[in-house]
Every structure is written in structure tokens, then in C-alpha cells.
Amino acid sequence: MEENLKQLQLPGNDIIKIAIYGPESTGKTTLSNQLAVHFNTEWAPEFARDYLQQKWDSKKEICTPDDLLPIAIGQIKLENSALQKANNYLFVDTCLMTTKVFSEIYYGYCDSKLDKAARKHKYDLFFLTDIDVPWEKDDLRDSPNDREITLEKFKQALIENNKPFIVLSGNPETRFQKAIAIIEGLSKAKKLGFSSHDFLQILDSEVPITKIEKQLSIYKNGISKANLNRPAIINDGILKLADEEFQSYSSLFDSKKDNFKLKKFIPASGAASRMFKFLNEFLNEFDLEKETINAYINRNNAIELTIFLAGLEKFPFYKAIENKLLEDFPDFKSWNKDQQNYYFVKLMLDENHFNFSNKPKGVLPFHQYQNQIVTPIEEHLKESVLYASANGVSNLHFTVSETHKSQFESTLMNVKSNIEETSGTTINIVFSHQKKHTDSLAVDSQNKPFRNENGELVFRPGGHGALIENLNSLDADIVYIKNIDNVIQNEAETIAFYKKGLAGLLIELQGKVNSYLSKIDSIVENETSELFNFIENQLNYKVNPDFSKYTLENKISYLKEILNRPIRVCGMVKNEGEPGGGPFWVTDANGNTTLQIVESAQIDFSNEKQTLIASNASHFNPVDLVCGLKDFNGSKFDFRNFIDHNSGFIVEKTKFGKPIKAYELPGLWNGAMANWITIFVEVPLITFNPVKTVNDLLKPAHQNH
Numbered sequence: 001m002e003e004n005l006k007q008l009q010l011p012g013n014d015i016i017k018i019a020i021y022g023p024e025s026t027g028k029t030t031l032s033n034q035l036a037v038h039f040n041t042e043w044a045p046e047f048a049r050d051y052l053q054q055k056w057d058s059k060k061e062i063c064t065p066d067d068l069l070p071i072a073i074g075q076i077k078l079e080n081s082a083l084q085k086a087n088n089y090l091f092v093d094t095c096l097m098t099t100k101v102f103s104e105i106y107y108g109y110c111d112s113k114l115d116k117a118a119r120k121h122k123y124d125l126f127f128l129t130d131i132d133v134p135w136e137k138d139d140l141r142d143s144p145n146d147r148e149i150t151l152e153k154f155k156q157a158l159i160e161n162n163k164p165f166i167v168l169s170g171n172p173e174t175r176f177q178k179a180i181a182i183i184e185g186l187s188k189a190k191k192l193g194f195s196s197h198d199f200l201q202i203l204d205s206e207v208p209i210t211k212i213e214k215q216l217s218i219y220k221n222g223i224s225k226a227n228l229n230r231p232a233i234i235n236d237g238i239l240k241l242a243d244e245e246f247q248s249y250s251s252l253f254d255s256k257k258d259n260f261k262l263k264k265f266i267p268a269s270g271a272a273s274r275m276f277k278f279l280n281e282f283l284n285e286f287d288l289e290k291e292t293i294n295a296y297i298n299r300n301n302a303i304e305l306t307i308f309l310a311g312l313e314k315f316p317f318y319k320a321i322e323n324k325l326l327e328d329f330p331d332f333k334s335w336n337k338d339q340q341n342y343y344f345v346k347l348m349l350d351e352n353h354f355n356f357s358n359k360p361k362g363v364l365p366f367h368q369y370q371n372q373i374v375t376p377i378e379e380h381l382k383e384s385v386l387y388a389s390a391n392g393v394s395n396l397h398f399t400v401s402e403t404h405k406s407q408f409e410s411t412l413m414n415v416k417s418n419i420e421e422t423s424g425t426t427i428n429i430v431f432s433h434q435k436k437h438t439d440s441l442a443v444d445s446q447n448k449p450f451r452n453e454n455g456e457l458v459f460r461p462g463g464h465g466a467l468i469e470n471l472n473s474l475d476a477d478i479v480y481i482k483n484i485d486n487v488i489q490n491e492a493e494t495i496a497f498y499k500k501g502l503a504g505l506l507i508e509l510q511g512k513v514n515s516y517l518s519k520i521d522s523i524v525e526n527e528t529s530e531l532f533n534f535i536e537n538q539l540n541y542k543v544n545p546d547f548s549k550y551t552l553e554n555k556i557s558y559l560k561e562i563l564n565r566p567i568r569v570c571g572m573v574k575n576e577g578e579p580g581g582g583p584f585w586v587t588d589a590n591g592n593t594t595l596q597i598v599e600s601a602q603i604d605f606s607n608e609k610q611t612l613i614a615s616n617a618s619h620f621n622p623v624d625l626v627c628g629l630k631d632f633n634g635s636k637f638d639f640r641n642f643i644d645h646n647s648g649f650i651v652e653k654t655k656f657g658k659p660i661k662a663y664e665l666p667g668l669w670n671g672a673m674a675n676w677i678t679i680f681v682e683v684p685l686i687t688f689n690p691v692k693t694v695n696d697l698l699k700p701a702h703q704n705h
Contacts (some may be wrong), residue, residue, distance in 0.1 A: 005076055005117040006097070016088050016187060017122070019095040022129035023150040023163070024126055027172055031129065032093040033177050035183070042082040043091040047074035060306035063190070065107050072099050072114050081440025089183065096121050105150065105210065111485055117630035119161050122162070122694075126158055126165035127179060133171070166203070185209045193214065194280040194449075198457055205459050206436040208603075217442050217662045223648055225604035229593050231617040232583035237540055237595050237621060238572055238680045242673045249504030250497055256507050260308040263395040264388040264474035266380055266466055267360045268408075268484035269434055270401060275364075275694050276357040278304040279345050286342070293338045304695060311698040316368035318354075323347050360404040363411045363653050366697060367681050368487040368704055376691075377408065378415045379487035385423040387503070388480050395428045396622040398484075401468050402433050432473070438466035442655065450660045463650070463664030468672040472639045474629065478503060482626040484693040488701045498571065498683050502626045505681065506569045508539065512562050513677070514632035520560055528555050528630070535562055539677055540595050566637045568678045570597065571624030571683035581670060583680050584613070588644075597621045597669050601649050620682075622688035623669060627676075641674070680705060 018035070020028040023184055036043035075096060083090050086403045103110040110118075131147040132302040158165045164334060168175045188209045189199040202209060213394045234240045241249070270489065272278070282305055285298050297306055312318060320342055325332045326349075332340065347353045356364060377398075390642035412429060420427050439459040471479070471689045480499060488495060516531055523531070535541050541562055550558060572583055586596040604610045630636050648671065649664040666672045687703040696702065 003597070005072060005113065005228065007076065007079070007117075007121045014190075015083065015088060015090050016124045016183070016190065017083075017090045017092065017125045018125040018183065019092045019097070020129065021126045022154055023097060023147060024129055025133075026129035027094050028129050028135050028176065030172055031127070031168070031175060031179065032091045034172075035091045035179060038089070038176075038180060039089045039091075039183070040088040041089045041091070042085050043244045044075075044079040044082040044093060046094045047071055053078050066101070068082045068099055068103050068114060069111060071097050072117065075099070076117075078589070079310060088187075088427060093699075095123065097126075097157060097161070097163070098154075101154050102588075105153060124164070124190070125182075125199075126163050127157065127164050128155060128167045129175070130167055130169040132169050138507050141328050160533060162197075164200055166200070188213065198449075201457050205439060205443070205457075207439050207459065208437065210262075211437075212441050216443070216447070218663055219443050219650065219661060221229065223650060224646060225607075226584070226596070226598050226602040226647065227259075227587045227608070228613040229585040229587045230573075230602065230613060231619075232595055232680055233618045234682065237583060237585055238682055240682045241505075246501035247501075248342055249508070250500040251504070251505060253299070253500040253504035257390045257503075260390060260507075261292075261395075261475070263392050263397055263474055264380070264477050264478075264480045264482065265360075265474065266399070266482060266484050267467055267473060268360060268398045268400050268459075269375060269464075269467075270360065271358050272361045273357045273362060275361065275691065276349060278302065278693070280357060283349065284344060288338065289340050289631060293341060298570045302695065307695050307698065309552070311695070312344070314693070314698055314703060316365040316373045316697070317348070317354070320365070321354060321371075322354065326629040349365060360400065361691065362400075362484045363404075363407045364399070366487065366691065367702060369489075370480075370704070374489075375411055375415075376484050376487050377411050378419070379489075380482070380484070381412075381416065381427060382492050383482075383487070383495055383499075384424040385419065385427065386492055386497040389425050392424065393426045393428065395430070395476070396468075397430045397432065397474060400431050400469050405431055405433075406450070409614070432470045434461055434466045437467050438462040438469060438665060440665075442653075442662045443661045445659055445661070447661070450655065450658075459654075460662040462567050463651075463667065464671045465600065465648065465665030465667045465670070467668050468639050468643065471668070473628075473674070475636075477628070477630055479505065479627045479629060481623065483623045483625060483690060486622065486624070486689060487561070488686065488689045489704060491686060491701070495687055498687050499624075499626070502571055502681060502683070504568045505679065506567060506626050507627055509569070509677075510567055510628045512538070512601060513567065517560065517563050517632040520556055522637065525555065527544070531559055535559065540679065541677070542593050544592075557658070559677065563677075564600055566639065566673075567628040567679070568669075568673055568676050569626045569679045569681060571622055571682050571687060572619040572689045573622050573683060573685050575617055575620040575684070581667070582614075582617045582618065583621060585621055589646075594674075595680060597667075599649070599667055599670055601651075601671065602647060619682065620688070621669065622683075622690070624683060624687060625669060642673065643677035644671040644674035647674060 021034045021247065022028060032043045075094070079090070079092055100115055100118035102108050103114065129149050161675050166179060170178065185203070186199050189202060194202065202212060232238050255406065282296070282302065285300070286293070293309070296302060325343060325347060329343070347358050349355065362377045363375050365373045366376050367379065380396065384396055388394055391704060416427055416429070428659060429492050440462050442458040446448045452458055512534065515533070516558065532543055532547065536543055544558070547555065547558065575582060581597045581599040584596055584598045585593050585599060587593045597606060605613050605614070643666055645666065646665040651662050651664055653662060666674065686701065689699065691697060691702070
């Protein structure tokens with residue numbers, strides 16, 4: 001008997017077996033037939049239907065427990081027969097698991113041989129057909145009223161037996177199209193070496209299997225580095241404006257701003273863990289009972305800790321933490337200095353207390369004013385009403401992680417109305433999250449998919465380059481981009497002056513570009529030189545040397561392609577040793593040399609020439625961008641068409657104590673904007689005051705004077 005219940009295994013057989021499974025009258029037979037025809041292969045019909053119909057027709061008898069084993073054996077014979085003729089796929093209309101579930105529903109038990117076979121039989125995927133289609137009566141169907149309960153029992157059987165399944169809902173055509181896409185994805189996943197359960201996890205991650213295939217190829221083959229041609233410097237890629245010119249552009253912006261929908265875009269995802277990294281290391285490695293803090297500092301050359309402790313009373317959060325220590329430990333002031341300092345750091349980072357390293361930077365206390373402590377969120381709001389408002393409205397868009405959104409909302413609740421009242425400006429705030437489909441699959445040192453302790457695949461966020469998707473969804477004409485931690489104390493008016501200047505320059509250039517584009521199709525030969533000079537001298541784009549040889553039609557097509565792109569005006573500060581990206585002339589694979597913001601991770605420091613070019617860079621990118629999002633017709637560009645997909649990063653991290661590699665997408669202001677019209681403008685250092693570590697809060701720009 002058990003021999004008859006065996007599932008056939010053909011030597012070298014790589015046929016993907018799909019079980020169409022679910023309650024009665026849910027479209028299983030229709031779908032099985034459709035899929036077999038579509039994939040030009042076999043399907044195994046439901047043996048029980050013919051068996052029981054014949055029994056009813058001949059004896060007017062319904063199914064009994066004695067029928068279940070013959071039905072199961074008959075079903076397996078049909079499947080095994082179809083499998084031998086199948087072409088890549090086999091579709092099975094019901095299976096032994098169906099018989100097992102119906103046995104338990106109708107008779108309260110299942111024969112042990114049938115139960116064992118049903119659990120043991122393997123299919124690459126189960127399609128659990130939903131009950132959202134009409135129930136159709138026939139001689140064998142008898143349960144139109146318990147469909148929800150029945151469906152749940154079918155589903156629970158799959159879960160209990162760890163079977164890979166997907167619920168198929170919708171009308172027959174919708175189910176059919178869904179099933180085709182899923183099967184094609186499963187087939188690709190299998191070829192890449194993933195299991196059915198891996199495939200389900202990939203579907204849940206929303207990362208397309210085609211992207212995972214590309215990521216695995218990138219891990220294997222690496223990513224080419226940027227080909228630096230030369231650094232961008234003043235008068236060679238970087239525009240230097242006099243204060244009078246900034247004033248002129250700022251005034252132009254003020255006169256035109258009400259014609260535009262403005263928005264401030266603030267990347268603010270992630271926790272502030274890096275900001276407190278050296279303090280977490282101190283807590284993990286220091287033993288208060290065995291050594292002094294001074295000994296720890298000498299042993300680890302912990303200069304950052306020395307600076308932190310020396311400036312302790314200058315931090316905006318000092319009083320709040322000290323007061324809490326005095327509340328919890330009334331004799332705190334009598335402790336020795338090492339005890340006080342250790343418990344100060346411990347309370348500041350403890351997840352049950354201030355928990356600073358697990359909070360987003362945006363809600364941390366950054367600045368101490370006379371009567372209040374202010375977070376970066378509040379500083380951004382105060383800035384926005386000064387330079388990112390039009391018609392009495394200021395629009396802000398924060399990209400945050402889902403786990404941090406509530407903290408942003410509660411912080412905003414306390415400050416937004418006050419700033420609106422003081423400024424007379426209505427502030428609209430929108431949040432978005434990094435989209436799941438932009439994540440990347442992590443791999444180990446051998447480029448094999450990395451798995452957690454449960455054997456599941458590990459996905460990581462694709463880096464801030466993923467935010468090009470969020471930017472792409474904005475409804476705005478002009479967008480300011482500024483990082484959450486790049487705020488300053490007491491100088492909002494100064495910041496606004498330079499921001500408005502950059503925006504005024506953008507408006508002027510965009511006006512010229514749009515003017516040229518509106519009449520470009522009707523220009524004559526002698527007018528192309530004017531456009532040529534504008535592109536080279538004002539847009540910093542080097543036109544192809546063979547341009548003069550083009551026909552007029554090809555010249556127009558070429559110039560139109562150069563002009564019809566989103567524009568970004570980027571503030572650049574003099575490089576004073578801050579880590580990060582800078583402005584360079586970069587030559588691409590086609591020989592075109594364009595202005596780009598290049599991260600250090602993109603530079604090949606093993607190449608002497610590239611290292612020399614990088615060392616001669618004079619400026620730094622403070623992520624101070626003003627962007628024009630619409631074309632000359634007023635339609636929004638699709639930014640996904642302007643990405644250099646070959647400019648991503650491979651980063652090395654640690655997960656569960658093991659080394660992993662992860663792919664990060666081309667950076668938001670690096671490769672993700674590689675094909676934008678790019679203008680670099682020098683701005684004063686006062687406009688760039690990021691807080692990368694907590695000690696940056698001790699710098700003059702973050703202290704009240």
C-alpha cells in the first residue's frame with residue numbers, strides 16, 4: 001500500500017512541481033489547465049472527482065473513509081504518469097494534502113498511511129486558491145456555507161507542515177496572470193540556487209528576483225571605480241559668486257518664488273548609533289572596578305572620549321542627564337569623577353533611559369538656547385520658513401524609518417505650531433520610508449547568500465541612493481535637499497541667504513534652458529553656436545568634439561538630449577579634511593567628461609594617478625542641493641532614467657559576529673543624479689556643520705554665544 005503512495009522521482013529530474021490546492025469550488029481545475037497550456041506542459045487532474053462521480057452515478061453513494069486510500073493511490077498514479085511526460089513544469093489539480101485535510105474535516109481523523117504520505121510528498125510550491133470566487137453547486141459539492149473555516153484549515157495544514165505556499169486571490173484571469181509571474185520568478189530563483197522557501201522570503205522582501213540576480217553578479221564581478229579626470233576647482237567646474245551676485249540671485253528667488261511649488265527634502269532615516277560609537281565601545285570595554293578612565297584612554301588612544309569628557313558641561317543634554325542621575329542617586333555629587341562620568345555615559349545610552357544611540361538624530365537635543373533645547377527637526381523647520389516657503393506655505397518631506405516615525409511626530413507636535421505662529425507660515429510635513437524593493441541581499445565572504453541563525457536570507461537597506469525613489473514621488477517644482485544633521489545655531493538667516501542664492505541661480509538657468517527647449521526644433525544652423533556656448537560655458541557640459549560635423553537634425557537632437565534633464569545646483573565648501581564626497585570631472589565609459597560628486601568609496605586609491613587627483617581636490621560636498629524637478633513643459637522628470645547604475649558600492653559589515661558584504665545603490669547625490677545638469681557653486685563654510693559624532697556638538701557652530 002505504501003509503495004503505491006510514493007511520489008515518483010526521476011533521475012536528474014529538475015521539473016518544477018506546482019500543487020493547486022484549496023477548498024472545493026475555488027477554480028483549481030481551471031487554473032491547472034490554463035497553466036499547463038501556457039507553459040506547454042502536463043497537468044494531473046483530480047482523481048477523486050471522476051472516482052466519486054462514478055460512485056454517485058452508479059450507486060447514488062457519497063464518499064466514505066474507505067474511499068480515501070484508493071483516491072490517494074489513484075491521485076499519485078496520475079501525478080507520476082504526468083510527471084514522466086512533463087516539460088519543465090508539472091501542475092497538479094489537488095494533491096494528497098487536500099485528501100488529508102478533507103478527511104480530517106469530514107471524519108475527524110486521517111489514515112496514518114495517507115497522513116504520512118501527504119506530509120512527505122514535496123512540491124516546489126502550493127497555490128492555495130482563495131474563496132473569493134462564486135461557489136458552484138454540483139453532485140459532489142456540499143459545503144457552501146463554511147468556506148472561510150474550510151479555507152483556514154487548508155492554510156493551517158500547510159503552515160504546520162512547513163509547505164511553501166502562496167494564496168491566490170482575484171478573478172480567474174487575475175489569478176492566472178499572478179500565477180504566471182510567480183512561476184517565472186520561482187524558476188529563476190531555482191536556477192540561482194534558492195529554495196522555494198527562499199523564494200517566498202524574496203517575494204515578501206519585494207526585491208525583484210532580477211535585481212537579486214544582478215546583485216549576485218556584482219558581488220562576483222565587483223564594481224568599477226570612478227575614472228577621475230581632474231578635480232573640480234574654482235573656474236574649472238566650480239562657480240565662485242561675489243556677495244553682490246548672491247544678493248542678486250537671492251532677490252531673484254524672492255521675486256519669483258510664489259510661482260513655484262517649493263519643498264525641502266530631508267534624508268533622516270536610521271538611528272544615531274555612529275554618533276555615539278566611541279562611547280558604546282567605552283561602555284563595552286571599560287571596567288570601572290579594574291581601571292581608571294585615564295588608563296582606558298591611554299590604553300586605547302581614546303582621544304574622542306577625552307574630548308567628550310572635557311566638554312561634558314557644554315552639551316545641550318548635560319543638565320537633563322545630570323538631574324536624572326541626582327534623582328536616581330542622591331549622593332551622586334559625592335562620587336569620584338570616574339564614577340560620575342561612567343554613569344553619565346551609561347544613563348545617556350541605556351535603552352531604558354535616554355537611549356540616545358538608538359534614537360534618530362532628528363529628535364536628539366542639538367542646541368542649547370537661552371530658554372530651550374532644540375532638536376535638528378526644529379532647526380529645519382525654522383530654516384524652511386525662511387527659504388523654502390512660498391505663498392505663506394512651507395512644505396517639508398522627511399524620509400524616516402518606520403520605527404522612528406512616531407518619535408518625529410511627537411517631537412513635531414511640540415514645536416510646529418510655535419514656529420507657524422511666530423513666522424506666519426503654514427508648515428506642511430510629510431513622511432516617507434525607504435522602499436523595501438530597494439533593499440539588497442547580503443552575502444558572505446564567498447559571495448554566497450548570507451543567512452541568519454534560522455537559515456533565512458538577510459536583506460539590508462540599499463543605502464541613501466534608494467531615496468531617489470522617494471524624491472521621484474514628490475509633487476514640487478523646486479526641492480531643497482539637506483541632511484538632517486546639517487543644522488547650525490543662531491545663523492538661520494545666513495543659511496537662508498545662501499540657500500536662496502542657489503535657488504535664484506537655478507531659476508535663472510532653468511529659465512534659459514526652458515527657453516532654448518521651447519524653440520529648439522525651429523532653430524537654424526547659425527543659431528546652434530549660441531546654444532553650444534551656453535551648454536559649455538554655463539552648464540559645464542563638454543559637447544562632443546565631432547559636433548560641428550553633425551547634420552542640423554542631429555545637432556538639434558543631440559542638444560535637446562543635453563538640455564532636457566533635471567537640474568541641480570550644489571553648494572560646495574572648501575575641503576577642511578571632512579570625510580565624504582567631493583566635486584570632480586569624471587570620464588565615463590563613452591569618453592564623456594562630466595561634473596560629478598564622487599564618494600571616497602568610488603575612488604581607486606590603488607591607482608597612483610587617481611590618488612593624486614583625489615588629493616588635489618579643493619572642495620567638499622556638504623549635501624546642499626537645490627533641484628529643478630520639471631521639464632520645459634511642466635511635466636515631472638522620471639529620475640530613474642538619469643541614474644548611473646554602475647556607480648553603486650559594495651560595503652563590508654558585520655552581522656551576528658560574521659563578516660558580510662552588501663550592495664548599496666548609487667548614492668542619492670552621486671550616481672543616482674549622475675546624468676542631471678550639474679552646477680557647482682562655492683558657499684561659505686558656515687553653511688556646512690554636520691554632526692557625525694557627538695563631539696561635533698562642541699564646535700562653535702553648535703554652541704550658543
